[in-house]
Amino acid sequence: MIKMTRLSSYKNALKLGIGIFSFGLVISFITALSVNNQNNTIITQSLETVTEQVANNIIDRIVLYQYGLRGARGVIYTVGEDNISRDFFKKYSLTRDFESEFPGARGFGYIRRVPANDEASFVAKAKLDDWPDFSVRQLTPHDDERYVIDYIEPVDRNLAAVGLDISSEQNRKNAAQQAYLTGETRLTGPITLVQATGHPLQAFLILMPIYRTGLTPATPALREQQAFGWSYAPLVANEVFEQINLSRKTTKLLVNDVTDAQNNVMFYETHIDEVNPLTSFVVTLDREIFGRKWQVTLVAYPEFVSSLHLISPNIVFSYGAIVSLLLGGLIGFYGYDLGRKRIILEDNERRANILEHSLDAIISFDCDGIITSWNDGAVTMFGYEKHEVIGLEKTTFIVPDDGYYAENERFNQVVNGKSLLNFVSQYKRKDNVLLSTSMTSLAIYNEFGKIIGVSQTIRDITAQQNAEKQILDINASLERKVTERTQALQQALSENKTLLDNINQQLLYSETDKDGVILMVNDNFCLTSGFTRE
Incomplete structure (x- = not known):
């Protein structure tokens, strides 16, 4: 019966331990899944931010060229369509530093409208205008009005374009x-x-119309009547985008023209020869630019994901499984009651919640330390709304009193170009509660490579540190209870042995066979009867 009771107790304890372990695995899986989902959200949001920056850089660069077109148009209009000459246009171009003002443009020129009937006289005049070999060339023969490239500077790298009738190609x-x-x-x-x-x-080609009226006429009919040409610039995507450094090691960039839904054309791609695999994280943005619709797509490489320093779901699950195994084994071995089981499970859930990832605080500053952006994660972490902090210095409200000097030193290092990665420090909330944090601080560069500010990513690791402390406290408590119970068991065994010895000394005890022959007696029997065992 005792053996059966012990076996039943062992089975019950084993079932209890297995149940706790299984439940812990489920919680760990759910937690790891939640962390994975949060990681995916953070990765997508970070990739969206980078894509937005890249798309804005592309659009800003294309918009820049219209200012060069305005300058050329102003010169042509001022001189007049009949008086403008190749020599005058070249002299104008020498007053401009196109490479520094409009990096990536192959040059700026003038396209003239020429009626088909006037082509011969136009060519004769062009030959006299310092271009003896001038001729009109067409990509596809046609009999309509000609749009002829008359001038372009610098002409050396655009010789093939002079005399081209751009109306001979439909695009x-x-x-x-x-x-x-x-x-x-x-x-x-x-x-x-x-x-x-x-x-x-x-x-x-980027084209700006030139009208005889100077200002743009009111109606399309008047515009067609008064337009006599265009100032224009030829652009090659690789040359334009190379100047703004769109090639990033951690992402692959694709730019498509999707104006015609039936004819999607990809005209720019980075990492063409890259053999490393891409991730499944893709962000696509559409942008309107001078009558065209472009689609900017950024695909993340694994290096982009690793650069975010996110908590690995596998590590979360592994830690959860180890904790579950320890709890299940300890609870099953010592046979804790249902109430103790519930407490440990709740404690396990609390530790799992501590492992859940929360959104980082992302804060941007100018070079003087003035806050220029404050995301929702910062609102949640520190308790300050955006309108309360924009325009303030960070050190005035979230840096502990004894950390002003060190914070300023770190900020100055980043402003000077040194990155700060995963630096552990403390910050304080609006209610003066101190937070343990891991902070990454990087310089912000403009398109010219100049540092214009600082971006800080702050992660609250207070919960993680608290979780580690709780696990140590529980292990210490369990070890202490094991020691106490072992001592109590040894004391009970000693007391039972003493009791049995006392009983043996007070009773007369003998054993006989069926004929009454004495087989065995105790010491007290010999003492009382006066006989020895022999």
Whole structure:
């Protein structure tokens, strides 16, 4: 019966331990799944931020070129369509530093509208205008009005373009007509420049209409009547985007022209020869630019994900499984009651919650330490709303009193170009509660490589440190209870032995066979009867 009771007790304890371990595995799996989902959200949000920055850089660069077009248009309009000369346009170009003012542009030029009937007289005049070999060339023969590239500077790297009739190719023609009909700057779709045939469908023309009236006429009919040409610039995607350093080691960039839904053209791609695998994290943004619709896509490499320093779901699950195994084994071995089981399970859930990832606080500063952006994670972490902190210095409200000097020193290091990664420190909330944090601080650069501010990512690790302390306390408590119970058991065994010895000394005890012959007696029997055992 005792053996059966012990076996039953062991089985019950084993079942209890297995039950706790299984439950812990489920909690660990759910927690790891939650961390994985949160990681995916953070990765996507970070990739969206980078994609937004890249898309803005691309659009800003293309918009920059219209200022060069305005300058060329102003010169042509001022001199007049009949008086402008190649020599005058070249002298104007020498007053501009195109490479520094408009990096990536192959040059700026003038396209003239020439009626088909006037082509011969136009060519004769162009030959006399310091270009004896001038001729009109067409990509596809046609009998309509000519849109002839008359001048372009610098001409050395654009020789093949001089005399080209851009209306002989429908893509170019459509953009030119849309420009003078709307009075706005227009881009062609992806084309192959005659002066850069090594980049098929990776180039554009950007065109700005020039009217005899100076100002843009009120109606499309008047605009078509008064337009006599365009100032323009040929652009090659690789040359334009190379100047703004869009190639990042951690992401792959794809830029597509999706103006025509039936003819999606990819005209720029980074990491063409890269063999490393891509992740499944992709962000795509659409942007309107001078009559075209571009699609900017960023795909993350594994290095992008690792650079975010996120908690690994596998580590979370492994830690959870180890904790579950320890709890299940200890609870099953010592046979804790249901109440103790519930307490440990709740404690396990609390530790699992501590492992759950929360959104980081992302704060941006200018070079003087003034806060310029404050995300929702910072609101949650520190308790300050955005309108309370924008324009303030960080050290005035979230840095502990004894940390001002060290914080300023770290900030100055980052402003000077030194990155600060996973630095453990303390910050205080609005209610003056101190938080243990891991902080990464990086410099913010503009498109010219100049540091214009600092970005800090702050992660609250207070919960993690508290969880580690709780686990140590529980292990210490369990070890102490094991010691106490072992001592109590040894004391009970000693008392039982003493009691049995006392009883043996007070009773007369003998054993006989069926004939009454004495087989065994105790010491007290011999003492009382006076006989020895022999």
